[in-house]
Amino acid sequence: MKTCYKIIPLLLMSWILLSPATVKAQNDTLLVQWLVDDELAVNALYNAIISDTVAGGARANLNRVYKLEQGGFYYNTERIENNGWHLRIVGEAGDPNDEFANPPMLQLEHREDGGRADKILTAGGSVTLKNLIINGKTTLGDLPYEIVRFNAANANYHIDNVIFEFAGWGIIAFYGRNANITVTNSTFRNLLSLNQPWGGRGMSIWTDVNEVFIENNTFLNIGGFAVQLEGGTAEHFWFNHNTVVNNGRQVLLHSLYKDAYISNNLIVNGFWQGEGSEGFDPVRLATPDLQYAGMMAVNTLPSAVGLDIERIIVFANNGFHRDQVYQDYYNSTSGADFPIRPQPVFNERSMNLMAEYDNMIVVNHIENQVPGLVTAPDNPQEQIAFIQAVRAGESANTWYWDPGRDLTEHYSIQWPLPENLSYTNTTLRTAATGGFPLGDLNWYPAEKANWMTQRAALAEEIKSIAGPAPEVTLVASWEAEHATITGTTDQLEIVEAPNLQIAEMKGAGFIEWTANIAEAGNYSFSIRTRVPFSTGPDRAQKLIVNGAEVTQFPIGNEGNVWTDIVIENVALNAGDNVIRIEPSWGFQDFESVTISDGSGTVAYLRASQATLDAIALVCGGDLCASGDEYVEIKTGGSIGFDYTSDGSGSYVLRITYMLVDGEKSQDVYLNGNLVQSVDFAGADSSWRDVDVTGLILEQGSNNIEIRGTSGPMFVDYATLFKIGTATSIGNTERPDGFVLSQNYPNPFNPTTQINFTLPQTQDVRLTVYNILGQRVALLADGLFTEGLHSVQFNARDLASGVYIYRIESGSFVQSRKMILIK
Structure with a gap:
């Protein structure tokens, strides 16, 4: 372990501002030195950035790269900011064979009066961070909230080979809308709350973003969530080849991905805290499919984001294991009023949703394989004691793991890192796409070098797992109270919501x-x-x-x-x-x-x-409505929506409704003609959505009408989507001549036929998985000739439910769903 006790006296006695000797420019690269005449240059990086601004606020060099020295300690008393320009901070890579050759570390220092900045960095433009250690503690041991914050909209954020350590809540956070976020080859470690079960986050995203790309990272000892995306959604989400060890709660706290690929990850002790029902709100307690949170979730998209039929969601080749010590803890609470329950990977609501759509796939899901990590935290009893104290409302000791490091010395640094999360399990070593190890490939340098040569092709293989999804466009939405409403007060009325x-x-x-x-x-x-x-x-x-x-x-x-x-x-x-x-x-x-x-x-x-x-x-309370009002439609009343289409086509109308006296059936008319009698199902007193599909609108003016036929029901708003042709993410077109047909019959009991066509003689592997991604049958694994082939699947020993069959033949990979009903 490397410590910097030798520089603490300098910090206490000296405040060295930037001098010309602390920077050396080479073209676009500016070398920022952390020592000047063997004395520490506090604010060296901050002052270098400030000094690079010319009169009027313009940047001296928009291509500037601030290069930090290997082994350096860059302490800042002031917050670094970039407003509208790309900030690039790149360190010299660390040498794990030399304890004094750490990547340069950034840390907040306190001023002489004891004050300090609230952040190391607040980004108002694009940012690149590479080869760094970012310490979330200040030099006096404070744990500022989100010490790195990215605020710029439409910005690009690139984080590569950065070690983030120590945070009482979150350490990095993204607030800028429509950003593109790339995090690779980085380590998030010891991000732990001192007194809360959900504190400690690897990365937090608080708004709608375009792309999130997270690959080959390690998350170790995360108190709350490895990745948190709340308050928004991601158009494209990629979480591939990551290792997560000792994650307190959800691994991915997000459910509204538009397109998502979660693949080749190794999760050890995910959601180890378990969950009792003492913190459930009344709605969750009364909702059967929400009794478990799950490590990951997929929920129905809100209308403002889109429809579930347009999403592509793939969970592929992920390994999950929880050590027995945590199961023993759950068992020890069995006699309590609210026993702690182990959490599944997916809760019931997520599984039901994914079972409904062909373009949501779980495949090669691996559980109960003990990884055999080489060097990993060995203090589970400290973890359990922490969560027991928190749940009891008592003071708790946090569960940092950093052997040999004096954590009271806030200047200290651990280099090289003590953990080695390679593992001995041979099944997991070849379970990833292409036969590579699951998890962060940086733990396997030789395999990673080989993987890099195939990276693009392997990504396409992952993307090809799900079939294409139709293109969906939101074209109109209406508040019910502002639509054309027809009828007497006995037939409908506008109601103000109880809460705003x-x-x-x-x-x-x-x-x-x-x-x-x-x-x-x-x-x-x-x-x-x-x-x-x-x-x-x-x-x-x-x-x-x-x-x-x-x-x-x-x-x-x-x-x-x-x-x-x-x-x-x-x-x-x-x-x-x-x-x-x-x-x-x-x-x-x-x-x-x-x-x-x-x-x-x-x-x-x-x-x-x-x-x-x-x-x-x-x-803001128990019951609200969009626009703070809604319409109560009764027998004889109608709500009409007018839309002018620029061309004929297929549409879906989503109606947001609430029942007040049991399930109802109301009629939907299009241009004066009855289209469907729509069933409005579910429990009373909560807003739900129903999709009216198959609407064919003509070019020009169209009127869609809901007519009350079976008593009172509340309507909040309606949203109209145009359904286009099927598309998919990436290059996932089938090679000419390959066909995987839908099984017949479907649903089936207990046998069904699966047909596939090959353009030439070649190897075929045909596998069946349950909805959890666990393999239940291998139907074919060998050489097949050109032409049509038929394979029978007998599910006599399986339970009713949704199953996935998947064909792999050379570059052709495709999956379909089938339903077994007994």
Whole structure:
């Protein structure tokens, strides 16, 4: 282990600012030295970046690369920022054979007065980070929240070969919409809360992003989630060849992937905490398919994102193992009021959804293979003692694992890393696509070198597992209360929702309204807000009017208590005024803004009416509605939606509804003709979706109508999607002449025929998997001649359910689903 005790006295005595000797430029690369005359240069990197800005704020060199020295310690008292330009920080790679040749480390130092910056880096533009150690502790042992934050929209973030260690909550977070995120060859370790079960995250994504690419990384001792994507979704999500060891809760806390490939990963002790039901809300307690959280999840897409039929979801070649010591812990709670239950990979809701669509596949799912990790954390009893104390409301000791390192010396560094997560299990060593080891291939340098030569082809093989999905376009949406409603009050009425929607601010983005004011003057603002937590420091956010900041308004931490913050004498213009709230610090909810003068209210601005950027709109109580209103449709009433199509085609209408007195059947008409009698099913008192498929709209004007035929039901809104031709991600076209047919009969009991066609003589492997990805039958494995072949599958020993059959023949790989009903 390398420590830097030798430089602590220098830190206490010296504050060396950047001098010309601390940087050396070579074309676009600027070498930033961490020592000057054997003395530490605090803020060397920060000052190098600041000094690279010319008069007027322009950058001296837009292609600049800040090169950091091997073995270096780069301490910053100030926050590094880039506004609109690409920041590149690249270290010299570390040498694991030399304890003094670590990758350069970045860490927050405290100023002479004890203060410090809140972040190492806040990104307002694209960023590249490579060959670094980023220590989430400050030099005095503080654990700042999300010490690296990426805020820029439409930016590209590249992280390669970076070690992230120590964070009480999260260490890196992404807040910029539509970003592309690439994380490769990196290590996330000892990211642990001191007092909460869900604290400690490898990476947090708080908004809608375009692409997330996570490959060949290691996540070791993560208290909460390896990857968290909340408050948004990902258009494309790739999680391939990663090793996750000792992950407290969900491995992937996200369920709204548009297209996702989760493949070739090794998960050891995922969701080791288990879960009791003491923290369940009433809705979850009453929902059978949500009794388990699961390590990973796939949920139905909201209408604003798309339809499930257009998604491509692949879980392939993933290995899962949980050590017996955790099962012993669960068993020890069996007599408790809320026993702790081990978590499956997928919960029932996820499995049911994936069973419904051919383009959602689980294949080669491997469980109960003991990996035999070479050098891994050996302190499970500390983990269990921690979660027991937290659940009991007692003080807890965290469960860092860093043998030989004095964790009270916050300047210390561990190099080389003590863990070796290669393993001895021969099955797992060849279980990945192409016969490579599961997990992070950096633990197998020779195999990784070979894998790199085949990387593109192996990626295409993964992408080819699922069949093509149709192209879906959202073309229109309507709030029911603003549609054409017909009928007497006995047949339908507009209802105000019991609770308003609220804007949930998490540290980035903005809430914005346009308020039309009759007369210019000074007005009073009443901002209805709350803090969702009852611990931590006070929050303070910014009120901005017509582009100018008016004030920062503080709010205490009562915890889920609504408070009206009154701000007097806010100047407004006659006509339109842009009212914006931006975050200064901390999570905070907003319900409304009321603008008034001496005569009363002149504008009432609800969160549901605002323009939101990187901020989620959520329900502020038990029952809300989109637009804060909905329509109760009764027998004889109708709700009509008008749409002008630019061409004939197939459409799907999604209706968001709620039952109040049992299941109903209502009629859907298209251009005056009955199309379907639609069954609206489910439990009362919660919003649900039903998709009306097969609507053929003509070019020009069309009217879609819901007619009440069987009593009362609530309708919130409707969304119309146009269904195009099937597409797929990547180059997944079938080679000419290959065909895998749908089995017949389907559903079946207990036998069915599977046909396939080959253009030439070659090897064929035909395998059947259950919905969990476990192999249940090998139907063919050998040489087949050119032409049509038929194989019988007998499922007499299997339970009813959905099964997947998969053919592999040279470059041709395809899967289909079949249903066994006994």
